[in-house]
Structures are given as structure tokens and as C-alpha cells.
Amino acid sequence: MAKVCLIEAVNMALHHEMARDENVVCLGEDIGTNGGVFRATVGLKDKFGFKRVMDTPLAEGLIGGLSVGMASQGLRPVAEFQFQGFIFPAMEQIICQAARMRSRTRGRLTLPLVYRAPFGGFIHAPEHHSESVEALFAHVPGLRVVIPSSPARAYGLLLAAIRSNDPVMFFEPKRIYRTVKHEVEDNGVALPLDVAFILKPGTDITLVSWGASVNETLIAAEKLADEGISAEVIDLATIKPLDIDTILKSVRKTGRLCIVHEAAKSFGVGAEIAAQVSEQALWELKAPIGRVTGYDVTMPYYQNEKYYQIHPEDILLGVKKVMEQSA
Amino acid sequence: MTFTSKSTVTQVRYLDEDGNVVQPLPAWADDLDKLIEFYKNMVLVRTYDKKAIALQRTGQMGTYPSHLGAEAVGIGVGSAMAVDDVYVPYYRDMPTMMMRGATMTHNLLYWGGSERGSYFNRPDGQLSEDFPICVPIATQCTHATGVAGAFKLRGEKRVAVTAIGDGGTSKGDFLEALNCAGAWQLPCVFVINNNQWAISVPRAIQCGAPTLAQKAVGAGIPGVQVDGNDIVAVYDVMQKALERARSGKGATLVEAVSYRLSDHTTADDATRYRGSDEVNAAWKREPVKRLRQYLHNQGVWNEDKEVAWQNECNQKVQAAVDEYLALGKEPPESMFDYHFESLSEPLAGQREEMIAKAMRMQGGHNG
Numbered sequence: 044m045a046k047v048c049l050i051e052a053v054n055m056a057l058h059h060e061m062a063r064d065e066n067v068v069c070l071g072e073d074i075g076t077n078g079g080v081f082r083a084t085v086g087l088k089d090k091f092g093f094k095r096v097m098d099t100p101l102a103e104g105l106i107g108g109l110s111v112g113m114a115s116q117g118l119r120p121v122a123e124f125q126f127q128g129f130i131f132p133a134m135e136q137i138i139c140q141a142a143r144m145r146s147r148t149r150g151r152l153t154l155p156l157v158y159r160a161p162f163g164g165f166i167h168a169p170e171h172h173s174e175s176v177e178a179l180f181a182h183v184p185g186l187r188v189v190i191p192s193s194p195a196r197a198y199g200l201l202l203a204a205i206r207s208n209d210p211v212m213f214f215e216p217k218r219i220y221r222t223v224k225h226e227v228e229d230n231g232v233a234l235p236l237d238v239a240f241i242l243k244p245g246t247d248i249t250l251v252s253w254g255a256s257v258n259e260t261l262i263a264a265e266k267l268a269d270e271g272i273s274a275e276v277i278d279l280a281t282i283k284p285l286d287i288d289t290i291l292k293s294v295r296k297t298g299r300l301c302i303v304h305e306a307a308k309s310f311g312v313g314a315e316i317a318a319q320v321s322e323q324a325l326w327e328l329k330a331p332i333g334r335v336t337g338y339d340v341t342m343p344y345y346q347n348e349k350y351y352q353i354h355p356e357d358i359l360l361g362v363k364k365v366m367e368q369s370a
Numbered sequence: 371m372t373f374t375s376k377s378t379v380t381q382v383r384y385l386d387e388d389g390n391v392v393q394p395l396p397a398w399a400d401d402l403d404k405l406i407e408f409y410k411n412m413v414l415v416r417t418y419d420k421k422a423i424a425l426q427r428t429g430q431m432g433t434y435p436s437h438l439g440a441e442a443v444g445i446g447v448g449s450a451m452a453v454d455d456v457y458v459p460y461y462r463d464m465p466t467m468m469m470r471g472a473t474m475t476h477n478l479l480y481w482g483g484s485e486r487g488s489y490f491n492r493p494d495g496q497l498s499e500d501f502p503i504c505v506p507i508a509t510q511c512t513h514a515t516g517v518a519g520a521f522k523l524r525g526e527k528r529v530a531v532t533a534i535g536d537g538g539t540s541k542g543d544f545l546e547a548l549n550c551a552g553a554w555q556l557p558c559v560f561v562i563n564n565n566q567w568a569i570s571v572p573r574a575i576q577c578g579a580p581t582l583a584q585k586a587v588g589a590g591i592p593g594v595q596v597d598g599n600d601i602v603a604v605y606d607v608m609q610k611a612l613e614r615a616r617s618g619k620g621a622t623l624v625e626a627v628s629y630r631l632s633d634h635t636t637a638d639d640a641t642r643y644r645g646s647d648e649v650n651a652a653w654k655r656e657p658v659k660r661l662r663q664y665l666h667n668q669g670v671w672n673e674d675k676e677v678a679w680q681n682e683c684n685q686k687v688q689a690a691v692d693e694y695l696a697l698g699k700e701p702p703e704s705m706f707d708y709h710f711e712s713l714s715e716p717l718a719g720q721r722e723e724m725i726a727k728a729m730r731m732q733g734g735h736n737g
Contacts, residue, residue, distance in 0.1 A: 068523070094523050100553055105512050105546035112458075112516015112530070115499070118523070120516075132542070139506045140513070146708045148502050149489040153711070185709060208711040237714060284714040 044228050050220040052194035052227050053083045053159075056201040057121065059231050061091050064119065067205060070097040071106060071123030071159075080125050081161055081220055103129055107136030107158070111144065114154040119205055127162035127214060128171035134179075141210045142185030155208045157201075161217035163255055163305055165352050167345040174342060175254075175306040180212045181283040181315075187211040187236060188282040192257035194225040196280060199234030206233060216255035223258070239286040241293070245275035248299040248362055251290055251316060253279040256353055260303050263358035272366065282312055287319045294320055298329035301365050303358055308336040330369040335361035379581045381627065382607050383597035387655045389663025396606045402670045408449060408601050409661045409671070410679055412441040415465040416658055417683040418474050419632075421691060422481065426636040430695070431482045435462045436632035439599075442657035443533075443563050443626045445469060446604030450612055451531055453494050458501040458514040458532040462563065466533065471498050474690035475697075484700050485708070508538040511547035511560060518556035518621070529615040533561040537568025539582050545589075551621035552589035558621040559611045563598065565630035570643040586623035598626030599657040631656065702728045 047055060061067045069084055075098040078085030088096040099106050103124060110120040124130045130137075137158065145153045164173030181188045189204055189211055191197035197215065204211040242257070243264055252260040257278050264274040275293050279286070294300050300320055302313040317332045335358050343351055384399070386392050399405060419438050425431040437444060444465025451457060457470050464477045472490040480487025480503055488502035504510035514532035521528045538544055539562055551558045562582050566573045579585065586593025592614075596607045604626055611622035629652035633640045640649075665671035706713060706721040713721065 097519075100546065100550050102542070102546040102549070104509075104543050105515070105550055108509055108512020108543060108547065109516040109519060109550065112513040112518070113520045114516075115501070115513065116456075116517055116520035118520050135506055136509055136512065136543075140504075140509055144502075145710070146705070147485050147488055148708075149485055149704075150708045151489050151497060152499070152501065284716055287716065 044226040046224045047194050047227050048221045048224050049191065049194045049197045049215065050081055050083055052198040053201055053215060054085055055227065055229050056198045056205070057084060057087060058090065059229060060202060060205045061087060061095065063231065066117060067119045067121065068095045068097065068113065069121050069123070070099050070109060072099060072101055072125055074098060074123050079123055081217060083123065083159070083215075103132040104136055107133030108140065110156045110158065111136060111140050111154060114156040115144070115152045119155045121157045121159060121205060124158065124160040126172045127160040127176060128174040130158075130160055137180070137186070137212075138183050142183050145209065146185060153208055154210050157204045157211045157213050159213045159215065161220070162214045163216045163218050164342055165218050165348055167348070170344065173348070175304075175337065177212075177214055177282050178306060178311040181312055185210065186283065188214070189236060190214045190216065190254045190280065190282055192216065192219075192254055192278045192280065193223060195227050196234065196240070196278070198227050198229075199232065200236065200280060202231065203233035203236045207236065211236075214254070218255040219258060234280075237281045237284050237286060239289040240278045240280055241275065241289065242278050243274070243276040245273040245297065247273045247297055248301060248365060249275045249277060249290065249293040249297045250301050250303060250358070250362070251277045251279055252303040253282065254305065256303050256305050259353055259355045260358055262355040263362065266355060266359055267362060272362065274362065279312075285315065285319070287316075287323070290316060290320065291324050294324050295327050298327060299365050299369065300328070301333035301335060301358070301362050303335045303353060303361070305337050305353060307339045308334060309339050311336065330365045333361050333365040375587065377584050377587045377593070379583045379593060379595050381595045381597055382603045383600050384602040384606070385600045385660055385664055387660060389660050389667060391664075395602060398606075398609075399602055402665070402668055405602070405661065405665060406670060408445055408605070409658075409665060411445045411449075411465070411469065412601070412658050412661065413679060414683045414686060415441055415444065415468060417680070418464070418477075418687050418690070421687045422478065423636060425478070425691065426481075431478060433635050433637050434481045435635045437462050437464050439629050439631035439652070439656055440563055440565060441465055442601035442604050442661070443561070443598045443628055446601045447531065447533065447561055447608055450605050450608035452528070452612070453492055455529045455531060455612070456499050456501070456514075456517045458510045458517065458530060459503055460510055460533050460535060460538065461503050461505050462535065463503065463533055467500070467503075470500050472500070474687060475693045478690060478694035479697070482694060485704070486697070486700055508534055508541035508543040510534070511544045512550075514558050514560070515547045515550050515554075515556055518551065518558035519554065521557050522554070527616050529557045529559060529612050531559045531561065531612070533563055535568060536562060536564040536566065536573050536576055536582060537571065539585060540576055545585070548585065548589040548591070548621075548623060552591045555618075555620035557615035557618070559608070559615055560621065560623045561608075562623070562625040563628060564625050565628045567630045567634070567640070567644070569634045569638060570640075572644075581625060583623060583625035589623070591621045591623060593623040593625065595625045595627060598628030599655050599660060601657060601661055628657070629655065
């Protein structure tokens with residue numbers, strides 16, 4: 044079994060699915076000969092031809108709308124936005140069109156499409172290359188939002204996203220595109236969408252995270268274990284729809300919850316998880332819910348980005364605060 | 371190095387304002403039955419338009435955008451398309467949509483606030499692949515390029531046609547779509563219904579170019595301007611653009627020059643921003659009277675036929691209104707039932723909550 048990094052797993056999934064289903068097409072800026080700015084689509088054009096691997100004009104709104112039109116004809120477009128920070132010109136297409144088409148036509152037109160974008164900070168990138176705005180999309184009815192945290196997760200979840208008959212926002216944590224290698228079998232087996240994964244069982248506190256931050260969360264969990272605190276780590280994977288049941292089951296066992304995310308703190312996915320746990324399991328909590336998150340400020344340029352970034356130490360401090368506040 | 375590009379835009383027109391022939395008509399126009407059919411459909415959608423506004427005024431329908439003055443554009447475009455082409459409309463497109471299978475009842479449902487208005491069949495009874503009415507400006511143009519891209523990929527001899535108002539041509543999505551259609555040589559026809567007004571902003575303020583058709587030059591595709599009040603010209607130009615696309619030669623931009631004889635919508639009052647002289651002058655150029663006059667001149671239409679057809683139109687429109695009113699409201703839980711392919715557990719819970727709320731609001735009765 045080959046050891047691959049996350050971006051290679053994305054590429055593997057695209058190769059697999061394009062070979063399996065001739066309706067799958069890829070489109071975006073620089074994705075053909077260049078293989079995409081991060082090389083996610085490398086080799087696809089040589090194998091499947093320029094008709095199925097389309098370099099688009101430089102226009103994100105167009106990429107959003109082209110995908111809508113193609114998907115309406117039964118193609119399965121996988122569109123790449125170069126960075127999540129460049130997706131905003133396509134927001135009208137994504138929110139007003141892609142997310143609503145099945146509903147507004149009573150199922151007459153459906154859109155089996157995937158919008159892919161690298162996201163998140165801390166690779167010393169220029170402005171607008173480091174955003175983590177998954178909450179914007181999670182708030183929109185009609186969209187699935189999926190974020191892998193590892194190569195294996197990227198492979199299986201992307202297969203599932205492409206096979207979904209509803210639109211999926213697939214955000215890839217670019218900070219860990221090449222830093223982690225796992226054995227991933229190219230077997231065409233999709234992982235389930237809408238399901239959170241328990242990465243490490245524990246009894247004292249539940250840690251929920253997604254994307255690149257899962258790695259720091261796992262490191263923190265090991266350090267907590269050294270100090271005698273047993274943390275259960277959940278990788279959310281599908282942000283929307285939210286698998287609240289897995290979280291609730293864990294929280295009912297541990298009695299404590301700390302949410303870790305890279306995105307700005309307020310009005311985010313962490314707030315939503317905290318609200319739902321409060322609604323359904325408040326009296327089973329032994330302590331107030333904790334959040335370890337980015338700040339409500341513009342993502343700083345790279346000279347200061349390490350101060351914005353969440354490190355394992357930050358998670359340790361956040362967890363200890365929850366532990367200390369326990370009844 | 372110098373690159374020179376010459377572009378000349380001449381308006382295509384066959385019938386003048388009084389229905390006189392200004393240049394030899396295309397051969398297909400010898401078929402006067404076809405022209406009578408065009409005329410009948412133009413009168414039908416005009417009758418419908420008047421009724422739709424009345425329904426809105428009496429609280430039986432929501433905000434409605436009148437297509438008064440655009441009948442030749444809509445019926446001309448819709449009549450020229452093949453049944454298995456795909457139409458991607460904008461919001462003032464009822465006449466074209468009617469020719470493509472979306473009935474007056476569907477239009478009433480849509481503007482009456484029900485998604486059932488966007489579930490319709492083609493004229494041959496197959497489920498339509500045409501898009502629903504698009505309210506955001508110009509986003510539909512990129513959908514048409516996507517549809518055309520799918521046709522090209524699969525080697526299908528079909529064409530995607532989309533329409534837009536003159537205001538919409540200022541938007542990025544229109545230009546992005548046009549640019550892509552040119553670069554990829556897509557089987558796509560863009561129709562600008564240039565009715566001179568984008569709500570209160572006149573065409574002159576919208577864009578500095580003398581014609582909107584010449585926006586095609588930058589995309590590398592032909593741009594044609596047509597008298598949008600002359601259905602013979604509209605149909606002819608559309609036929610040629612469709613044939614060009616179908617034979618693999620790529621996209622065309624068609625600017626149909628008409629005039630919005632109505633308010634922008636029933637929520638608008640155009641007397642606030644435009645003078646009656648201009649509107650009165652536009653009424654002299656309007657499309658229905660023009661074709662009627664031509665048919666009179668040919669001896670194939672007369673006052674008796676006119677009265678009889680208007681009566682029939684009134685009956686057809688009333689039948690559509692009756693059908694719309696009789697259909698009643700869609701069950702409220704339908705808002706959940708078409709959201710995703712299957713209902714997720716959290717959504718299923720919200721659906722049950724909403725049904726309970728609806729029952730409460732209706733005094734125990736759902737539906």
C-alpha cells in the first residue's frame with residue numbers, strides 16, 4: 044500500500060473517480076497542464092484529455108456557474124478554486140444557485156457538483172490565501188461542507204463528495220497537504236458523509252476539531268494523557284450537516300467539551316456545536332464548554348501568523364481551564 | 371505591432387412600424403400560417419400579462435414583472451428553438467418559457483409563491499431540462515455556458531440559449547460567460563432583451579458602447595442587433611444563430627432592441643423616472659400591432675378573426691387562472707422534501723417540528 048500525503052490522496056481520488064465514471068469532469072484555473080497550483084489535478088489532463096479536464100478563463104463566478112450548468116446536464120463537475128480566499132466572486136452562484144436548484148425545481152434539476160478549495164493559514168502565504176471561512180458555507184441551506192483531516196480521510200471523503208447527488212463544498216487544509224503521509228489504498232471505497240470520526244477514545248473530556256487543527260488536538264491529547272487527563276478526540280469531517288449525535292454521546296460520557304478550530308471565534312461552527320450541546324445535554328455537563336479558536340481579527344500577514352495559530356499548548360491551556368471549572 | 375479589429379453592427383429588420391416590408395422577407399416567412407401562429411401567441415401572452423397584473427393588484431398573486439412590449443422577442447426566441455435545446459431564462463421571460471412548455475399556470479404558480487411553478491414538462495411531454503426563472507442578475511448566463519459545455523463534451527447537436535436584460539449586460543457574470551463561450555466555442559446563444567430600462571436606469575447610463583451587440587467582439591463571437599419589435603427579424607436571426615451553434619461554429623450574441631412598455635414590476639412606478647412622450651412614441655413601434663398590420667395587408671387576418679381570437683385568449687387565460695387557484699397551496703413540509711436527495715436526521719426533526727407548527731397555525735389541519 045502506498046504512503047501518500049493529503050494532496051496526493053486528493054489526486055488519487057480524482058483519478059479513480061474520473062476513470063470510474065465518465066460523467067466526472069474537472070474544471071478550474073491552471074488545473075490542466077499545470078495540475079493546479081498545489082498539483083491536486085496533476086496527470087488528469089494527460090489521462091482523461093482536455094475535454095474532461097478544463098482550464099477555465101480566470102473568473103471564479105464563471106467557475107461557479109459553469110459547474111451549475113454542467114451538473115444540470117448530469118455531469119459531475121469537480122471545480123477547483125485556487126484558494127478559499129478567492130471564492131467570494133462565486134458566492135452568488137454558490138448560495139443563490141447551486142444550493143437552491145433541487146429545492147426550487149422540486150427535484151427536476153439536481154446538481155451533483157463539488158467545489159474544492161484549499162483553505163486555512165500558516166504556510167506563509169500572501170493576503171487572502173489563509174482564510175478559514177467554513178462557517179459561511181455551513182450556514183447556507185442546501186450545501187454540504189466537508190473537511191478532511193488526513194490523507195485517508197481526503198481520499199474517502201472526496202470519493203463520497205463526488206458521488207453525492209447534492210452540492211458539496213470540499214475544503215482541503217493546505218497546511219497539512221504535504222506534512223503527513225499515510226498508507227492509503229486506492230480501492231474506490233468512499234467514507235460516509237455526515238459522520239464524525241472518533242480518533243481517540245477518552246473519558247474525561249471531549250475534544251472536537253476538524254481539518255489541520257486535528258493534528259494539534261491529537262498532540263495535545265497525548266500530552267494530557269501524560270498528565271492523567273483522558274481526552275476523547277473527534278474529527279468532525281462533515282461540518283454540515285453536523286453529526287451532533289456522535290458529539291452528544293461522547294459528551295454524555297466525558298461530561299466536558301472543548302472545541303478547537305482555526306477559524307475566528309464568533310458566530311462560527313464552534314458556537315453552533317456549543318449551542319446544540321447546551322440545548323440537548325446541558326445538565327450532563329460538569330463544566331462550561333470551552334473553545335480554543337482563532338481570534339476575531341483579520342488573519343495577520345505571515346510575520347505574525349504564528350501568534351494567531353493554535354498550538355498544542357493553547358489546547359492544553361483551554362482543556363485545563365475547562366477541567367478547573369468542573370463542578 | 372498593430373492589431374486591427376473592425377466591427378460593424380447593423381440592425382436587422384424586415385417589417386417597419388406600420389407592418390410594411392422594408393427588405394425581402396426570408397423564404398420561411400412565405401408560410402403565413404406560421405406568422406399567424408406567432409401572432410396568436412403574442413396576443414395570448416399579452417392577454418395573460420394584463421390578467422397577471424390584475425391578479426397582483428387584487429392580492430391573488432405576488433410581485434410580477436410584466437413582459438409588455440417584449441412579446442416578439444419571447445415568442446420569436448421560443449419558436450426558433452428545438453424542443454431538446456435548453457433554455458436558461460431570466461425573470462421577464464414568460465413568453466419564451468410558454469413556448470418551451472412552462473404553461474401560464476406554471477407562471478402564475480411561480481409568481482404566486484410556489485416552487486411548483488418551476489416543475490414543468492417540454493411540449494413533447496418529457497420532463498423539461500430548461501432552467502427555472504433566474505432572479506439574480508446575469509448569473510444564468512454562466513449556467514448556459516455550462517449546459518453548452520456539457521453538450522459539446524457529449525457531442526450532442528443541442529444548443530443552450532439564455533436571455534438577459536440590458537442592465538444585466540453590465541454584470542461580470544454576463545461578460546465572463548460570453549468570454550468563456552468564445553474561448554471554448556460553445557453551442558450557446560445569448561439573447562439581450564434590450565428594453566431600454568433597468569428599473570429606473572436608462573440604457574444610455576448603462577453602458578458607453580453604441581450597441582450592446584458589440585460586446586461580443588471582445589469575446590470573439592458574432593454580435594447581431596435585431597429589431598426586437600419585429601418578430602420576423604427576431605425569428606430569422608435566432609434561427610441563424612441556433613444553426614451556427616448546432617453546426618459546431620460556436621456562440622452568438624443577439625441584441626434584440628425593444629421597449630419596456632410597462633413598469634419594471636408591479637412594485638414599480640415608472641412615471642417617477644420617465645416621460646410619457648417617450649412611452650407614447652414606443653407604443654407606435656410595438657410588436658403586436660406591427661405583425662397584425664402585416665397580416666391584414668396580406669389578407670389573412672381581419673377584425674372578425676381578431677375578436678374571435680381575443681375571446682379565445684380570454685378563455686385560455688381564465689382557464690389557467692382557475693387552474694392556478696384550484697391547485698391550492700403546496701403542503702408546507704415540501705420545503706424539506708426537495709432540499710437534498712434524502713432527508714438528513716436533523717432535517718427530518720425540523721420537518722416534524724414545522725408540521726406541528728403548521729397544524730397549530732391552521733387550527734389542527736395540515737395542508
